[in-house]
Amino acid sequence: MTLHPADESFANHLRSLLPAEVLRPVEPRYLSEPRGRWTGQAGVLALPRSTEEVARLIRAAGTKRVPVLPYGGGTGLVGGQVMPEGPAPLLISLERMNRIRGIYPQENVVVAEAGCILADVQSAAGDAGRLFPLSLASEGSCRIGGNLATNAGGVGVLRYGNARDLCLGLEAVLPNGEIWSGLTRLRKDNTGYDLRNLLIGSEGTLGIITAAALKLFPQPGSQGTALLTVRDPQAALDLLALARGQVGEGVSAFELIHRQSFDFLAETLPHLRQPLDPVPEWSVLVELGLSGGLDAVTALEALFEAAVEAELVIDGVVAQSEAQRGALWSLREHIPEANRRIGSISSHDVSLPLSELPAFIQRGQEAVSAMGPFRINCFGHLGDGNLHYNLFPPKGRDRSDYAVQATELKRLVHDLVHDFGGSVSAEHGIGRFKTGDLQRYGDPAKLAAMRAIKTALDPAGIMNPGAVLA
Amino acid sequence: MTLHPADESFANHLRSLLPAEVLRPVEPRYLSEPRGRWTGQAGVLALPRSTEEVARLIRAAGTKRVPVLPYGGGTGLVGGQVMPEGPAPLLISLERMNRIRGIYPQENVVVAEAGCILADVQSAAGDAGRLFPLSLASEGSCRIGGNLATNAGGVGVLRYGNARDLCLGLEAVLPNGEIWSGLTRLRKDNTGYDLRNLLIGSEGTLGIITAAALKLFPQPGSQGTALLTVRDPQAALDLLALARGQVGEGVSAFELIHRQSFDFLAETLPHLRQPLDPVPEWSVLVELGLSGGLDAVTALEALFEAAVEAELVIDGVVAQSEAQRGALWSLREHIPEANRRIGSISSHDVSLPLSELPAFIQRGQEAVSAMGPFRINCFGHLGDGNLHYNLFPPKGRDRSDYAVQATELKRLVHDLVHDFGGSVSAEHGIGRFKTGDLQRYGDPAKLAAMRAIKTALDPAGIMNPGAVLA
Known part of the structure; x- marks a missing residue:
């Protein structure tokens, strides 16, 4: 179906339906994205203040066949939030819908509007003596609606699940402009198809999330927190099993770090003190969060000792203060920035069945080496089987020298991931960046079902066209 | 679209496509259900041995426009597994697909075929030193495919989630006969719409689940385990918060029991010893499962003491042996049987926002009393906000005397639940029993989306017609 651009005549149409202050000039920040890969087209920008205003915008877009681009914090890494091609979109930013509608400590529930910044949801939970465990690098600027639309992951998934697992109910505007009031605070509700999980992770292609009821803990x-040097990736997995054997679900985070990360940190961010000397080939950042009067530092020291005994761990440091904990986490959190400063040729957000990880890392190393003297920075959420597997030029060379190989390298990594039964998008989503990968590696029956669902719910194709299903 | 019955000519058609032994005579057990409310029509019974055979059956049904009734363990309580009206169905029982395809202790994953009995999945996990936490009364005969198709709940939901939360990947045959190979063991996979959760809880109306990758712990x-007498339902909620403050996620189960349950147990199953005298008005069965060297009995005794101090708990017993633990759980597990022997007028599987539970219980009592001298047995998974709220005739009278009031009572309870923001089907699903409730209480935008999805994936309407969306 042909779509029409959100032009001045459409803006005037919207002005006839909504208060003037809902429309705003399109500032450049709405048209860029963190990877600098795409520039969006400026169409019309709307900043609705209520679900009803969102619904009116969607209905107007439907009537006029104008593409709609839902906009959260703009931090997505796969281009879901910019529309570089086709008719210019109606950009709907949820930033003014940033109210915590209610917090229910006894229920362990918070109800937040989609425009709430993730860190603000965390703070609201903290103020009520609870934990909202979704935690990721962009938490100071990403918005909960975007986190849900992309099913965001991060460092707390091992223990608490991803954004999907943290959501009890949704309010959303569907592509036909109808408001779905599914903002339940219920832990159990078996009344029909799971529209909530269908919208979560659909990256704005099946509707706009306007509010969510979220789980607290x-x-x-x-x-x-401890940083432990492990013998190799297999030892890291064995250490995870050992830790779980000792403290069960008390393992809150389990992050793998390769030496390349520390080298890049030393090169680009030398002020960050590195606690281990010599720099280990493989290490893991382990975080425990314990209850019942247990002391996490004592438990980590016991784990350290047992792991050395079992010849899994060679060296390590257990943080003895909050400052030390912060410093260890700061190393982990600065890896993406160090990567950015070095400049990757190709970056991959992949997941593998846990027990396949060591073989994948080994095979990946061999295959990449065969292509050239590239540097591999392999790190990430080992406990979830989720690696950020990024390839860099040899020292002294620039990524731009390898533009030709980039596609080939990406294909090589993704093929290998697929062969191991893994996923080529673990936590970042498909957006516009991976639509080709989805077609290549996706299950045909699932892809056909996705297309049928998309057509059924959005027959005119107005919702984020070009994303997910290109 | 007109459907045709699965008659002898259709059976002959299937015989031309599949080995003769796939078809079996329809025994009466396939046509009854636990509540004795409906009797299914005998059509054709198929017992496929592979996913490919399931696909061939579905394709044949699609070609001939024959309704398909997926069949698990037959334990569902809302009639999703019997088809009393319309053209007689092709009944596809998964019972021969009962293989554990793989178990991965290091990944905390088991891959099971849909026909595996739940208890067998639990055993397989146990043999590998892991826990598969889905646990419910019918676990000795229900099958994992049915558990997933209905998003089953049970006593472990508070800590581990319902069937949906325990599933990583699915293999299923979609209504068009295509096999979706989504049997991933990945913890993170953001590649497109969440078909897994769409099938889970769709009660066989969007496809047949043939295998699942499931989480272990x-x-x-x-x-x-302890049985503690609480002041009232509010005190029970406060006790839950206290317990979580002390042991975090270590609270594995938190079941509310009203005195009526104990009275029914004493009347119908007098051999079950009741530990508390006098029988308390309200009590809770608390289970803790702790790691890190903590002792659960010690923790329960500390909780008991603190709860008495806080005037939440009046009396109680902490099991001092496995035998005592078993005896406490046996009381809880026999409540449904006691109810069955007394004979309810109307039974309700409802959920409420946790903090609304005390007010709901109070208002429900008042409203039911105003209708007559009915006995209310209110018990269930308090930690999930899920009550089994069942109404019984006055002592000495029979449920059959109240057939006329049954509908009115059900309506009264469900209206009240809806007013409190609750769900009229917490864990049992819609099936055929609650299709009217879904229409009455369901969100119109969601219902329209459900119909659009059903039509998109199953345009001929062959999959379990009459269930969920009547």
Whole structure:
């Protein structure tokens, strides 16, 4: 179906339907994205203040066949939030719908509007003595609606699940402009198809999330963090099993870091102190959050000792203060920035079945080496089987020298991931960047079902066209 | 679209496509259901041995426009597994697809075929030193495919989630006969719409689940159980918060029991010893499962003491042995049987926002009393906000005397639940029993989306017609 651009005549149409202050000039920040890969087209920007205003905008877009681009914090890494081609979109930013509608500590529930910044949801939970465990690098600027639309992951998934797992109910405007009031605070509700999970992760192609009821958790009584040098990736997995054997679900994070990360940090961010000398080939950042009067530092020291005994761990440091904990986490959190400064040829957000990880890492290394003297920075959420597997030029060379190989390298990594039963998008989504990968690696029956669902719910194709299903 | 019955000519058609032994005579057990409310029509019974055979059956049904009734363990309580009206169905029982395809202790994953009995999945996990936490009364005969198709709940939901939360990947045959190979063991996979959760809970109306990759958990090092008398339902909620403050996610189960349950147990199953005298008005069965060297009995005794101090708990017993734990759980598990022997007028599987539970219980009592001297047995998964709220005739009278009031009582309870923001089907699903409720209480935008999805994926309407969307 032909779509029409959100032009001045459409803007005037919207002005006849909504208060003037809902429309705003399109500032450049709405048209860029963190990877600098695409520039969006400026169409019309709307900043609705209520679900009803969102619904009116969508109905108007439907009537006029204008593409709609839902906009959260703009931090997505796969271009879901910019529309570089086709008719210019109606950009709907949820930033003014940023109210915590209610917090229910006894229920462990918070109801937040889609425009709430993730860190603000975390703070609201903290103020009520609870934990909202979704945690990721962009938490200071990403918005909860975007986190849900992309099913965001991050460092807390191992223990608490991804954005999907943290959501009890949704309010959303569907592509036909109808408001779905599904903002339930219920833990159990088996009344029909799971529209909530269908919208979560659909990247704005099946509707706009306007608010969510989210799960909260007890705050662990004691938290502790350690950086442990492991023999190899297999030892890291064995260490995870050992840790779980000792403290069960108390393992809150389990992040793998390759030496390349530390080298890049030393090169680009030398002020960050690195605690281990010599720099280990493989290490893991382990976080425990314990209750029941257990002390996390003591538990980490016991784990350290047992892991050395079992010849899994060679060296390590257990943070003895909040400052030390912060410093360890700061190393982990600065890896993406160090990567950015070095400049990757190709970056991959992949997941593997846990037990296949060591073989994948080994095979990947061999295959990439065969292509050239590239540097591999392999790090990430090992406990979830989720690696950020990024390829860099040899030292002294620039990524731009390898533009030709980039596609080939990406294909090589993704083929290998697929062969191992993995996913080529673990936590970042498809957006516009991976639509080709989805077609290549996706299950044909699932892809056909996705297309049928998209057509059924959005027959005119107005919602984020070009994303997910290009 | 007109459907045709699965008659002898259709059976002959299937015989031309599949080995003769796939078809079996329809035994009566396939046509009854636990509540004795409906009797299914005998059509043709197929017992496929592979996903490919399931696909061939579905394709044949699609070609001949024959309704398909997926069949698991037959334990569902809302009539999703019997087709009393319309053209007689092709009944596809998954019972021969009962293989554990793989178990991956290091990944905490088991891959099971849909026909595996739930208890067998639990055993397989246990043999590998892991826990598969889905646990419900019918676990000895229900099958994992049915558990997923209905998004089953049970006593472990508070800590581990319902069937939906325990599933990583699915293999299924879609209504067009295509096999979706989505049997991933990945913890993170953001590649397109969430077809998995769409099928889970769709009660066989969008496809047949043939296998699932399921999450396993560490076995808690120490488990303990207590039966504690609480002041009232509000005190029960406060006790839950207290317990979570002390042991975090270590609270594995939190079941509310009203005195009526104990009275029914004493009347119908007098051999079950009741530990509390006098029988308390309200009590809770608390289970803790702790790791990190903590002792659950010690933790329960500390909780008991603190709860008495806080005037939440009046009396109680902490099980001091596995036998005592079993005896406490046996009381809880026999409540449905006691109810069955007494004979309810109307039974309700409802959920409420946790903080609304006390007010709901109070208002429900008042409203039901105003209708007559009915006995209310209110019990269930308090930690999930899920009550089994069942109404019984006055002592000495029979349910059959109240057939006329049954509809009115059900309506009264469900209206009240809806007013409190609750759900009229917490864990049992819609089936054929609650299609009217879904229409009455369901969100119109969601219902329209559900119909659009159903039509998109199953245009001929062959999959379990009459269930969910009547």
